[in-house]
Amino acid sequence: MNYKVEMKADETGNWIPNGMTFASHDEAYEYGMDLWARWGAVTDMRVVESENKVNYSYANGRLVPVTFKLRAT
Numbered sequence: 315m316n317y318k319v320e321m322k323a324d325e326t327g328n329w330i331p332n333g334m335t336f337a338s339h340d341e342a343y344e345y346g347m348d349l350w351a352r353w354g355a356v357t358d359m360r361v362v363e364s365e366n367k368v369n370y371s372y373a374n375g376r377l378v379p380v381t382f383k384l385r386a387t
Contacts, residue, residue: 315363319346322358334377335366345372 320329336342
């Protein structure tokens, strides 16, 4: 299973994803905490399972897009 971060950042109380999907819960959590520290409007953060394909990795404080190679048929 893959994971994404959702934030609450306004008075609606709705959970808002940002389109980034990570391979592990830890990666998503670390990214979410980093984003929270930089984004003053966040009031809550959670990590949820996602069926989306992994499109980012997060390690050593760096967010890196994941690219996939196409296979020749």
